[in-house]
Amino acid sequence: MDAKTETTGQPDIAGFAAAFLQQETGAAAVEVLGCKRLGGGAIQENLLIDVAIRGGDWDGQHELVLRTDSPSGLAVSLGRAEEFAVLKVAFAAGVTVPEPLWLYRDSGAPGGLGKDFYLMRKAEGSAAARPLVRGELSAEARDALLAELGAELARLHAVRPPVAGLDFLPLPDGAPALSRVKEYRRRIDAIGRPQPTLEWALRWLELNAPARTEVTLTHGDFRTGNYMVADGRLSAVLDWEFAGWSDPLEDIGWLCARCWRFGAWEHEVGGIGGTAALARGYAAVAGQPFDLELLPYWKVMGTMRWAVIALMQAERHLSGEQPSLELALTGRMLPEIELDLIQEIQTIEEERARHA
């Protein structure tokens, strides 16, 4: 979430939020001092709102982030009310997240905003990936950040079903890996163009799926670019719209997949560094490290996921739904992802042959 200087052109949202805050906090008055859009995804809109609250429990000046659906929102991820519930569970589990404060649920009644939003505390720092991977940090700082990332994941993965308030999250049917293979095949079929290389990789993922069925709460999009760093320290894990119950290694595989290294290929974990520091941070909280032997499998699954996302994004352009140069070029990235998939699988097979 990098601040952009533009204003939102939506004073009505800020004004609406101020009235909502006044009611929620029992304040005498709430004044909006500033409002600007923060860089977010294509699905969500994040507004930084600076408010002065007079009276009530929250008397004083506060910097809050309002998160709501953007006008071109897609119904593929969690809604805002569900995301708020996940964020509260993560916060309670000790994960470093922006503290979730208030949820506005739109009833559809006249005078409402017409969509849900929630307010959270503003987190310091920047989520920009490139400065992080381009060597702004010393080797020690990188290891310290990796250990923090590992610790965050371990705290999150300590949350196991069932959890009151999260019953809207479906449990995987059997092994999470097989459940993903099914889902990705469904998505490829929905687009309706044959994808031999992806089918080859999916078959390999099916034949080599780990049998384990242990599931935990997972972030679903835990990668460089989705956490904030301030002065080299992790300050917030963001973007919880893909959270769900899954194999915890899915989060780690996604973080370590080639597509999230931002060009720093030699640094396996999100372009930051190696798995040793990540595993150490994880073990310090979880009491045991994650299964490094299964990690290569879940990296392939992460690359597979990126392939499916790229296909879906390109399809939005191809179908005419959202003509866009960026989406069009994402479609032309598919061969890069296919190459990654083949090479990652070949490396695992070669390793296996060597030890056979």
Add this chain to the structure above:
Amino acid sequence: MRNLPDAADLLKTARDGLLNGLLPHLPKEHHYTALMAANALAIALREIQSDAGHAQAEATLLHELYGSAAASEGVDAFATRLASDLRTGRFDARLPEVGSLLLAEVSARLRVSNPKYLKQAGLA
């Protein structure tokens, strides 16, 4: 009679104009779009200049997996059949071999869309 300058010349000239003439005058927030446009022009240029490399890689894949009879099926029908055969396990015993054949086909497409990536992956 040919249209001159040809499409490749036009794309290359347009790209040079974009990068050297326009980009330096654009405000920073528009650089990303300009660079994307330049990339799109470069891909289109490589595509119209590409040799028969990709068609050849596809034909080889087809021949290796289905023999000469399948060559008449056409590339699209072949891709659909291969995708389905892979999913249903018909090539389970030959997955590594199929992977190598697919890698050649993917590499041929990468030579058009992003040759640098191929180099980075140690395959150029």
